[in-house]
Amino acid sequence: MASMLLEDLYRLMKTGHVQAQGIVDTMTQPVVVLDQHFSVTTANNAFIKAFEIERDDILSQDFFRLGNGQWDIPELRQLISSIIPRAAAVIGFEVKHDFPTIGRRAFLVDARRLVHPDDNSPNIMVIFDDVTERRRHDAEMDFIVAEMRHRLRNLSAVVESVVKNTRTDDPAVARFKEALLGRLDITFQAQEVAALGGVAEFEALLRGAAGATVSERLECSGPSIELQSSKVLPVSMILHELGTNALKHGAASVPGGKIRVSWGLEAGPRDRTLLVCQWREEAGPRISEPERRGYGTELIEGLAAHMGGSVELSYPPSGFTATIKIPM
Amino acid sequence: MSQNVSARAGGDTKVLVVEDEFFIADELRRNLTTAGLLVLGPVSSNEDALDLLEQELPDIAVLDVHLGGGARVSPVAAKLRQLNVPFVLATASSAHELASDPVLAGAVNLGKPTDMGRLIETVRKLVK
Numbered sequence: 001m002a003s004m005l006l007e008d009l010y011r012l013m014k015t016g017h018v019q020a021q022g023i024v025d026t027m028t029q030p031v032v033v034l035d036q037h038f039s040v041t042t043a044n045n046a047f048i049k050a051f052e053i054e055r056d057d058i059l060s061q062d063f064f065r066l067g068n069g070q071w072d073i074p075e076l077r078q079l080i081s082s083i084i085p086r087a088a089a090v091i092g093f094e095v096k097h098d099f100p101t102i103g104r105r106a107f108l109v110d111a112r113r114l115v116h117p118d119d120n121s122p123n124i125m126v127i128f129d130d131v132t133e134r135r136r137h138d139a140e141m142d143f144i145v146a147e148m149r150h151r152l153r154n155l156s157a158v159v160e161s162v163v164k165n166t167r168t169d170d171p172a173v174a175r176f177k178e179a180l181l182g183r184l185d186i187t188f189q190a191q192e193v194a195a196l197g198g199v200a201e202f203e204a205l206l207r208g209a210a211g212a213t214v215s216e217r218l219e220c221s222g223p224s225i226e227l228q229s230s231k232v233l234p235v236s237m238i239l240h241e242l243g244t245n246a247l248k249h250g251a252a253s254v255p256g257g258k259i260r261v262s263w264g265l266e267a268g269p270r271d272r273t274l275l276v277c278q279w280r281e282e283a284g285p286r287i288s289e290p291e292r293r294g295y296g297t298e299l300i301e302g303l304a305a306h307m308g309g310s311v312e313l314s315y316p317p318s319g320f321t322a323t324i325k326i327p328m
Numbered sequence: 329m330s331q332n333v334s335a336r337a338g339g340d341t342k343v344l345v346v347e348d349e350f351f352i353a354d355e356l357r358r359n360l361t362t363a364g365l366l367v368l369g370p371v372s373s374n375e376d377a378l379d380l381l382e383q384e385l386p387d388i389a390v391l392d393v394h395l396g397g398g399a400r401v402s403p404v405a406a407k408l409r410q411l412n413v414p415f416v417l418a419t420a421s422s423a424h425e426l427a428s429d430p431v432l433a434g435a436v437n438l439g440k441p442t443d444m445g446r447l448i449e450t451v452r453k454l455v456k
Contacts, residue, residue, distance in 0.1 A: 187351075228397065229396070229397070230348065230396035230397050233349075233350070234350050237350075302350065302354055306350045306353060306354075306372055307372065308372075308373075308376060
């Protein structure tokens with residue numbers, strides 16, 4: 001927006017000073033025009049108002065000496081003086097400064113050399129966008145987000161601790177507790193990735209979700225793929241379930257067992273791109289298809305279906321395999 | 329998309345469930361199915377919900393409001409209003425936030441976490 005104005009203004013300035021003064025005065029942002037010696041030739045009403053000065057006090061004065069040199073900010077001087085030799089425009093240069101009358105302010109400064117057709121003495125137009133409030137608001141938001149993230153992490157730790165401290169002597173309940181803690185941990189980790197507003201890299205997610213012990217057995221091959229935050233929880237949970245099974249019954253339960261995981265992108269139906277991931281366990285114990293469909297299997301299938309994807313699980317004696325397809 | 333219909337014998341009332349969090353969607357599905365209702369979905373996005381509505385008309389819908397990636401359920405709610413299908417919300421969103429959306433304003437919100445007993449009662453009452 002500021003650059004649009006700058007372009008329009010630049011064109012108008014070429015056609016005559018009188019007209020330009022009128023235009024400059026209608027602008028809500030402070031604007032000042034300097035000659036080649038940095039003396040003020042034009043200042044708009046917004047400039048006069050924003051910096052609490054008198055117009056008569058500044059016209060024909062050296063800009064950098066105005067108001068006891070309050071404008072003699074090294075970055076600004078550098079910016080303006082470097083425009084003179086080159087014809088370049090500088091857009092959105094941030095200047096922070098303590099002004100004696102108006103206090104600490106942050107400005108985005110646009111500056112451009114103007115060449116008048118009648119003479120070749122260049123003028124410099126400088127536009128100030130006061131972003132002090134915007135910056136303050138951003139900083140406040142950053143603080144709130146950091147605080148929320150901290151509380152979320154704290155709550156996660158408390159919930160896990162409550163479960164851990166709930167003692168039991170019953171082995172069935174102990175197994176339940178272990179499974180619950182594993183799933184809670186994945187849920188909280190995924191929430192954190194989502195809270196950071198980010199995407200997650202597939203291999204990093206795979207290694208994190210499978211757990212440290214299983215991760216040592218993984219042989220990964222596939223391109224770097226970023227998953228959007230809404231997919232992080234379901235995908236981590238699927239990988240966590242596969243990792244847990246491998247550790248209990250599969251290739252990670254015996255020395256020398258390996259898990260080959262390969263993945264890539266494929267075109268799917270309805271113009272969707274699918275992430276296709278193969279999980280193949282090798283050199284593990286001989287296995288057979290479980291007699292009863294456990295909750296883990298139900299979970300893996302349910303999670304994939306909920307994302308609009310699918311999974312195929314198979315149990316050849318040589319080792320468990322899974323093919324997972326997830327729309328991106 | 330027949331796999332999206334969790335069939336159960338004797339379930340005459342069809343309930344569309346739109347919820348992006350798998351565990352919550354699955355809990356809703358299990359509770360509604362156990363109560364003898366036929367669940368359409370659950371689906372996790374507006375696109376999937378609108379696709380499903382093209383194929384099958386529910387008697388009522390249970391909607392989450394925030395569907396991830398900044399999406400809100402408003403397009404589905406608008407479609408349901410147009411089709412004259414009642415809906416209830418199951419969302420952690422505040423009453424103030426809901427009031428600012430004309431399509432969602434005035435809808436019953438059962439909140440989150442959702443009391444499943446109250447949900448089933450409300451669904452039955454709205455379908456009559």
